[in-house]
Structures are given as C-alpha cells and as structure tokens.
Amino acid sequence: MLLITVTLFVTFSVSLNGFIGANNILALLRNVAVLGILGLGMLIVVLGRGIDLSMVAIMAISVAWTIQLVGEGTPLGLALAMGYGFALAMSCISGTLVAYAEIPAIFATLAMGTFVYGFGRAHLITGTDVVYLPASFGWASQIGQGQLWGIPIPIILAVCLAFVVFLFLRFSKHGWNTYNIGDNTPAARVTGIPVRPTMVMQYMMSGTAAYLAGLITATAVQSMNTRIVNSNMIYDVILIVVLGGVSLSGGRGNVRNVIVGTLLIGVLVNGMTIMDIQYTIQNVIKSLILLLAIISDSIINPRDEQTGQQGDI
Known part of the structure; x- marks a missing residue:
C-alpha cells in the first residue's frame, strides 16, 4: 500500500497541474486529518475484533450539542465537558452491548448510531439540521482553522493522536491486551486478561477520537x-483501516497502517478532485476499492469460528 501511495503521488505530481504545490499538499493533509483521527479510533476497535459504525453519529450529535449549549449561554469548558461526556456515554453503551450482552458489533453499533442520531435530533438538537458556531466559542474555534508554525492545527492534532495511539498499543498493558483479545479471545480470557472491560474501553477510545474529529x-x-450521519463517511473510515492493512479478523495492524491508508485515500481523492471527477463517481471508485480490500483481507486473513462469534464483518 505504501508503494501504491508513492506511485500514485508521483503520477499525479507529474500529470496534474498544481498537485505538487505546497498549498495543495497542506490542503490534502488537512482534509484527511479528520478521517485519519477517526481511523485511529476505528483501529483500536478493529484490533479487538470489533467494528464501530456509530462513530459518525456520535461525532455529529455530541459536537452539535456542544455548540448549541455554548450558543445558549453555557460556559465553553462545561459545554465541551458535557459533549465529551455524551460521546463517552454512548460509546460505553456500545461497548457494553458488545462485551457483556454479546451482541455482534456490527449490529450493536449500527443500532446505536441510529439511536444517537434520533435521540440527538429529538431531544438535544431540535428544529435544525445545521448548528452554527457562536462567537462565544472563543479559543476552541481555532481547533479547525488555526495554525502553529505555519502548519494547520488539524494536522498537528492528527499527528499527536497517532503518536499517543502508537504509545498506547506498543507500550501499555491495555494495548497488548487489545492485540491478544483480537488474536485469540478465549485464550486471552483464560490467561486472566479482563476481556469485557477492555472491549468497553476500546469503544470509549473510539468515542474520544470521534469527538475530537x-x-x-x-x-x-x-x-x-x-x-x-447519512453520508458515506463511515465507509471512508473503514476503507482507510482496511486499505492500510489492518486485519478485520483482529489482532493484526498498527498506527502505520492507518497513516498509509489515510495518505492513499487523501492522494486519490485530491487527484480525482483536480481531474474534476464527479463526487458520485468518486464514491463508486472508493466503494470498489473497499470491496477489493475486504476480499484481499479475507484471503490473507481467513475468518475463523471465533471471528464469526464476535460478529466481525
């Protein structure tokens, strides 16, 4: 995948005017920063043989509620804490349904995504599809627009989160537990690993990434x-993870895979946009790539009985 990314980058640099420009490269990285952050959250869940289809719903409703609270006069810090708390609570419920109720992850998180969107629209965000940022949002408004040393803050946040997730997976006990659970859940349980609490934690970390994104x-x-919530964004996140080389069977993959997948999709979409390819055609191309990536993953990492019991796709 890294070789394909480099080849695609070189090809577009030679054939497309303006692709190699510094402004376009920064714009490319800035545009995929959100997908990269969501991909890091999805990585942790997929490594534990799960999947989180509720990420985009949690992202949209929790942040929209935060914005609405600030617009109604709630102090910024309290509004951010309440929005983040909502994201964590919904993610915790998803993790509990998967870990303790043993509902297949694909169904539990799909249902939770629908619930979060419906509940948020009915009780938290009423009367409008779009919630606009108030002037009182203050310093937090720079998260998506500000720059540090000439580098957009979204890129810096994505890099920092990637480093944190790398440290978590590589050096923490819970990170190693995640790999062990994904590789062989019954064996992990026999060796004394707290499988269920670890799985809940994975979904809560996914919710944290969703809120930041x-x-x-x-x-x-x-x-x-x-x-x-009704867009194809969640499929783009899955595409990044699978295309980068993370196994849907669990236990195989790392931050490097997400970075490669994010860059590949970023280069591909940016190039197609410069070539003025229609958005619907772009979605068709990405869908075909996702299908091929899943087929390849099925061949390289065959499903087993444990994977089926976990509800993996």
Whole structure:
C-alpha cells in the first residue's frame, strides 16, 4: 500500500497541474486529518475484533450539542465537558452491548448510531439540521482553522493522536491486551486478561477520537451539519483501516497502517478532485476499492469460528 501511495503521488505530481504545490499538499493533509483521527479510533476497535459504525453519529450529535449549549449561554469548558461526556456515554453503551450482552458489533453499533442520531435530533438538537458556531466559542474555534508554525492545527492534532495511539498499543498493558483479545479471545480470557472491560474501553477510545474529529470538522467550517450521519463517511473510515492493512479478523495492524491508508485515500481523492471527477463517481471508485480490500483481507486473513462469534464483518 505504501508503494501504491508513492506511485500514485508521483503520477499525479507529474500529470496534474498544481498537485505538487505546497498549498495543495497542506490542503490534502488537512482534509484527511479528520478521517485519519477517526481511523485511529476505528483501529483500536478493529484490533479487538470489533467494528464501530456509530462513530459518525456520535461525532455529529455530541459536537452539535456542544455548540448549541455554548450558543445558549453555557460556559465553553462545561459545554465541551458535557459533549465529551455524551460521546463517552454512548460509546460505553456500545461497548457494553458488545462485551457483556454479546451482541455482534456490527449490529450493536449500527443500532446505536441510529439511536444517537434520533435521540440527538429529538431531544438535544431540535428544529435544525445545521448548528452554527457562536462567537462565544472563543479559543476552541481555532481547533479547525488555526495554525502553529505555519502548519494547520488539524494536522498537528492528527499527528499527536497517532503518536499517543502508537504509545498506547506498543507500550501499555491495555494495548497488548487489545492485540491478544483480537488474536485469540478465549485464550486471552483464560490467561486472566479482563476481556469485557477492555472491549468497553476500546469503544470509549473510539468515542474520544470521534469527538475530537467532530470538533475539528465543526470549527473548520463554523458549523456542524448533523446530516453527515447519512453520508458515506463511515465507509471512508473503514476503507482507510482496511486499505492500510489492518486485519478485520483482529489482532493484526498498527498506527502505520492507518497513516498509509489515510495518505492513499487523501492522494486519490485530491487527484480525482483536480481531474474534476464527479463526487458520485468518486464514491463508486472508493466503494470498489473497499470491496477489493475486504476480499484481499479475507484471503490473507481467513475468518475463523471465533471471528464469526464476535460478529466481525
């Protein structure tokens, strides 16, 4: 995948005017920063033989509610804490359904995503699809638009989160437990690893990534459109993870895979945009790539009985 990414980058640099420009490269990285952050959250869940289809719903509703709270006069710090708390609570419920109720992850998180969107629209965000950023959002409005040393803050946040996730997976006990659970869940349970609490923690970390990605998205465009839940964004996140080489069977993959997948999709989408390829055609191309990636993953990492019991796709 890294070789394909480099080849695609070189090809577009030679054949497309303006692709290699510094401004376009920064724009490319900035545009995929949100997908990269969501991909890091999805990585942790997939490594434990799960999947989180509720990420985009949690991202949209929790951040939209935060913005609405600030607009109604709630102090910024309290609003951020309440929005983040909502994201954590919904992710915790998803993890509990998967770990303790043993509902297949694909169904549990799909249902939770629908619930979060419906509950948020009915009780938290009422009367509008789009919630606009108020002037009182203060310093937090720079999360998506600000720069540090000439580098957009979303890129810096994505790099920092990638480093944190790398340290977590490589050096922490819970990170190693995640790999062990994904590789062989019954054996992990026999060796004394707290499988169920670890699985819940994985989904809560996914919710944390979703909230951060939502803040970047909202502050970049000064609004949060809750209809993003109905978009193809969650499939782009899965595409990044699978295309980068993370096994849907669990236990195989790392941060490097997500970075490669994110860059590949970023280069591909940026090149197609410069070539003025229609958005619907771009979605068809990405869908075909996702299908081929899943087929390849099935061949390289065959499903087993444990994977089926975990509800992996």
